[in-house]
Amino acid sequence: MPSSIPRSAGRTVARSAAVSAVVASALAAGLLAGSTSAAAEDAATGVRIHDIQGTTRVSPLVGKQVTGVTGIVTGVRTYGSRGFWIQDPEADANPATSEGVFVFTSSVPTVAVGDAVSVSGTVTEYVPGGLNSGNQSLTQISKPVVTVLSQGNAVPAPVTVSAWSVPEEYAPEGDPAAAGSINGLTLDPETYALDYYESLEGTNVRIGTSRVVGATDPYSELWVTVKPWENRNWRGGTVYGSYASQNTGRLQIQQLAPIAQQPFPKANVGDVLQGVTEGPLDFNQFGGYTITARTLGTVVDRGLERESTDKQHKNELAVATYNVENLDPSDPQEKFDALAKAVVENLASPDILALEEIQDNTGAKNDGTVAADLTVKKFTDAIVAAGGPAYEWRSVDPENNKDGGEPGGNIRQVFLFNPERVSFTDRAGADATTATAVTGRKGHAELTLSPGRIDPANTAWEASRKPLAGEFVFRGRTVFVIANHFGSKGGDESIVSHHQPPVRSSEAKRLLQAQAVNGFVKQLLAVEKQADVLVVGDINDFEFSGTTKALTDGGALYPAVKSLPRSERYSYVFQGNSQVLDQILTSPGVHHFEYDSVHINAEFADQDSDHDPQVLRFRP
Structure with a gap:
């Protein structure tokens, strides 16, 4: 977020x-x-x-x-x-x-x-x-x-x-x-x-009929645009494509x-706020300039539907990433069921699924618990009940309250994989503070710990999630997946700041994090030039950001979202701007892939998460 x-x-x-x-x-x-x-x-x-x-x-x-x-x-x-x-x-x-x-x-x-x-x-x-x-x-x-x-x-x-x-x-x-x-x-x-x-x-002030570009949120607000043509995408949103395209x-x-007197209308992106909306123009902390409507238009449903990605072919490996927004066993079963249904129906049961924001077994209760096996079991059971595969999983428990996020929640990344399609190469000995490293055997790269955390002692990861690296095998070919959840944008000034350009202080930490991951990928490629490496997760930054540039330094990685038309590059909607936060980046050895940002949450008033999952399919 x-x-x-x-x-x-x-x-x-x-x-x-x-x-x-x-x-x-x-x-x-x-x-x-x-x-x-x-x-x-x-x-x-x-x-x-x-x-x-x-x-x-x-x-x-x-x-x-x-x-x-x-x-x-x-x-x-x-x-x-x-x-x-x-x-x-x-x-x-x-x-x-x-x-x-x-x-x-x-x-x-x-x-x-x-x-x-x-x-x-x-x-x-x-x-x-x-x-x-x-x-x-x-x-x-x-x-x-x-x-x-x-x-x-x-x-x-x-x-x-x-x-x-x-x-x-x-x-x-x-x-x-x-x-x-x-x-x-x-x-x-x-x-x-x-x-x-x-x-x-x-x-x-008043506005006439206007398109909704930010769905109704839990605080009874929505966003519209008075400029119908401005960076519009075909689903009705307004794409934030650069720092100069606000x-x-x-x-x-x-x-x-x-x-209590007048319920606020529920709207999705692409709907229309029809008629006159009129009232004083306010300025507030959470959206800047805001019409506090004395007269509110009527929402017209334009029927936005949730997307479903294509099923991978027999010889294709499907790798996905999904921020499931602080999932823990105390969440209602309905949330687990909805997320599971999305994995099966909207993501077409990917072979490997990297999850972000999996909380420990007691959720936000700050009691020293760090294990998340109950959280993952409840989720994987829900996937089976939804008709999906019996996923196995791998992760590394964090130190208590050392990885940021909700205090006591101990969020971390988790790999799910379908054992009928993919095998996981286990190399034991990992813990929260021990770094995995790159080694080689007969010209092929290997991890010393799998799963293992990348450079957890690096100050770039202080109070932040450490990357989780795993070694998978698909049809005899090794694929390295690095699951990430970079530092949040909390503390950054908004685009309506009195500083222009705004101060984006959180970028400094993400830049260091990106450099650490880039360096690790370069170690893999130094051993095996054509190694298949995927860097996935909630990068918390745009495809045009300095963070992404640092990840791709030296040609080590390519941001796969850039393979999409500009109008389709987004995974999150913030203050009416459709933007990229979640990414999958590929090493040079990953050829001829298909990429899909699967829009099932960010544009909707009813959300199972505030992020849209990302899927990449390729033949290793």
Whole structure:
């Protein structure tokens, strides 16, 4: 997964009354440009909303007390981050200044949509996720005193966000003098998509009929695009194909009504949110710019179906990888049955299946258990019950709480293999801390330990899963498979960061991990140039990333996902971007393969895992 940040209900974060302290610390650190701490001592009267919002991402009045700010209430949020939005119905002539602003009340607001109000309070810049997240800030009025002037007024007409209004370029380059931040740059909403959305922060906006590019999630959100043609694939998603292809038309959709009052619609990628969706444009930690819908369109089901890969021929070896998302015996039998059915029906019972995120026998219970035999047995039994083969399995138990993931869960990679088609070459002696090595016999490469872990003492694997190497034999030919689960993207800044380009700090560890695996593959190839080697698993990085480049260094490996058309390269959907995280890479000796990213989870509201499995078929 790209992140393991905890999320509250509705994925809106309740803010403490100490939010002004966050701003104060930001001012002291120089992170929020255009303000001084002395400003907090001043008071401003006769201020309009566009004066508060200003022409940059940070209010020129941050830290100041403002009085008599008038506007019409356009939305009220009674859960999560409680408060309401107001908008000035008389806009100024500057397209860079928003006419809407959020009023943070902390308690349930007592105003209603259509109320004309006068608000006094402190202008603050709230950073969802905290200053270290790199997120942009949300301009708001905190600790408000609210006076209702009249009721039943018309809501200001919405700004229509459309394919034609959102610029093609995503964001300006950050200011080098401000450590790459765009906070102090004057907004240019006609040139950059992020500037355009920021110029509408807090404003009442609308979209028309739009395609769903991110399925409804457990937090009652979905993603749409207002640009139908933007990097579209034939299943309806929007493909993230490079760091410069952020897909500007994406917007997150939430609703203002509590779920208990109005259930949120269930949608898959490719469905259509039909009709008008309208409400204030918010900015939050888990999706950036979000329409908090007062009026929500209707989901039209376009019938997206789960894919099934082809069955391997008699002389073909089918190798698959599947992140089964923290599987442990306490999960309901329904999860095991669904995953097993997918192995049999959607993956066509591959000969070798590398699993990621197999937890120990007590799951997230932090009791020192590291064995996972009960987890694997429950899964393999479910596969047999689904009509699949009686898979055997191999793995190496980790040290307790040394491989990251959910504390106590001890996730690890596991090999399943069909003994009627494949044999496993066992070379005993492996444990969590002993490295397998490469040796040779009569010009053929062998592992000293099989299964065995690759270089587990390397600091690249600290608090991360160690690669699992195994030696298989298919029709007399040795095949080496290395199962991986690289470090997560947790801690990276999002693509809506105030740093442009965003800081992707997690890449440093994955780069070292990729170099370690690449070095091990080169050792195999140094002994046997045409050895069949497959590096598989949840790489947690894109096919165009530095991680993948390090894996392929020197021509040791080829990312098989690149054999697919660009529009079909994805295994995960994050914030409406269909992207690659799971990969199978091949050594030069692996010729004439067929590759399939089998889309059965990532595009669907109902998921057995959040990852799509990958399958490669070839003749060793």
